[in-house]
Amino acid sequence: MREVIxxxxxxxxxQEQFPGATGALSSVLRAVELSAKLINxxxxxAGLVDIIGTMGVKNAYGxxxxxxxxxxxxxxxxxxxxxGDCCGVASEEEEDIHVFQEELCKKGRYVVLMxxxxxxxxxxxxxxxxxxxxxxxRVSPQGEVCTHEDFLQEGSKQVAAGxxxxxxxxxxxxxxxxxxxxxxxxxSIGEFCLSHQDMTTxxxxxxxxxxxxxxxxxxxxxxxxxxxxxxxxxxxxRPYGCxxxxxMIADLxxxxxxxxxxxxxxxxxxxxxKLRLLYECNPFAFLIVQAGGLATDGQRNLLDIKPKxxxxxxxxxxxxxxxxxxxxxFLKVHDIxxxxx
Numbered sequence: 001m002r003e004v005i006x007x008x009x010x011x012x013x014x015q016e017q018f019p020g021a022t023g024a025l026s027s028v029l030r031a032v033e034l035s036a037k038l039i040n041x042x043x044x045x046a047g048l049v050d051i052i053g054t055m056g057v058k059n060a061y062g063x064x065x066x067x068x069x070x071x072x073x074x075x076x077x078x079x080x081x082x083x084g085d086c087c088g089v090a091s092e093e094e095e096d097i098h099v100f101q102e103e104l105c106k107k108g109r110y111v112v113l114m115x116x117x118x119x120x121x122x123x124x125x126x127x128x129x130x131x132x133x134x135x136x137x138r139v140s141p142q143g144e145v146c147t148h149e150d151f152l153q154e155g156s157k158q159v160a161a162g163x164x165x166x167x168x169x170x171x172x173x174x175x176x177x178x179x180x181x182x183x184x185x186x187x188s189i190g191e192f193c194l195s196h197q198d199m200t201t202x203x204x205x206x207x208x209x210x211x212x213x214x215x216x217x218x219x220x221x222x223x224x225x226x227x228x229x230x231x232x233x234x235x236x237x238r239p240y241g242c243x244x245x246x247x248m249i250a251d252l253x254x255x256x257x258x259x260x261x262x263x264x265x266x267x268x269x270x271x272x273x274k275l276r277l278l279y280e281c282n283p284f285a286f287l288i289v290q291a292g293g294l295a296t297d298g299q300r301n302l303l304d305i306k307p308k309x310x311x312x313x314x315x316x317x318x319x320x321x322x323x324x325x326x327x328x329x330f331l332k333v334h335d336i337x338x339x340x341x
Contacts, residue, residue, distance in 0.1 A: 007172055014176065039076075086108045130165040135158065203259075208260065209243055212242070248275065272314070273313045297316060
């Protein structure tokens with residue numbers, strides 16, 4: 001009989017790799033795990049109860065807030081506050097940071113940034129959605145309330161990051177800087193069980209994930225790379241397969257396992273990019289790099305970028321290393337060098 005290792009057991013066992021570990025990070029990760037189980041329960045019931053649709057209000061970006069968005073946000077905040085080792089959160093759903101005022105939380109060592117329900121616009125059509133999270137060690141003094149500076153740190157300073165995809169099966173994928181590991185929810189026992197240990201992404205993939213409906217707004221470099229991906233070249237397995245769900249978590253989960261590149265570039269409509277650096281780009285960059293891939297904004301390593309604001313947007317080129325490097329070559333020739341000339 002194959003040994004079953006639950007996420008909680010794996011987290012505790014992993015503490016042994018960190019001399020002096022207090023269990024605080026494990027506590028925060030378990031709070032995220034509990035939230036994921038509760039959110040998954042509601043997601044699977046969404047077609048049967050009155051939680052599909054919108055709240056009639058808008059989030060910090062002027063977007064309609066889905067009922068499950070609001071539920072997921074509240075569940076995660078509550079679980080992280082109750083764990084006692086998190087001093088505050090920043091959510092894609094809220095304009096400002098959520099500071100925990102409880103004395104125990106003020107002593108907390110970590111802050112969490114999160115997209116409680118990524119891809120929620122796909123809820124009504126039953127497409128895979130998920131939760132994205134990122135954990136930093138605070139820079140403000142323990143014992144005091146957290147500050148904005150705790151959240152505005154470079155992605156390279158993340159101590160852990162991960163996501164939960166709610167699909168045919170719920171899967172929790174995370175890294176604490178020692179590889180990437182995946183756990184699949186076993187509904188019969190209500191536990192996430194280790195199913196994908198030491199996940200790595202192929203250096204050369206075969207999947208291109210980009211919204212080609214925006215081609216008219218792409219830079220010349222992005223257009224040139226996409227066209228190159230479609231050229232017939234048997235030696236390099238081109239043309240690449242085009243797979244784009246429109247749910248970042250679904251697209252990157254697939255590409256992490258099978259190999260590929262996900263691109264959400266700067267466009268003439270969104271010159272600064274569309275995806276959020278803190279809630280989407282940084283967590284996935286941390287995971288993909290841990291899995292052996294690359295993540296850039298088109299010029300710079302994403303994990304080296306110092307955030308300027310909570311809801312900063314950013315272009316992203318992420319996935320199999322060889323594919324990201326090739327995309328950067330096209331951007332350098334067609335966009336950067338052309339502008340400098």
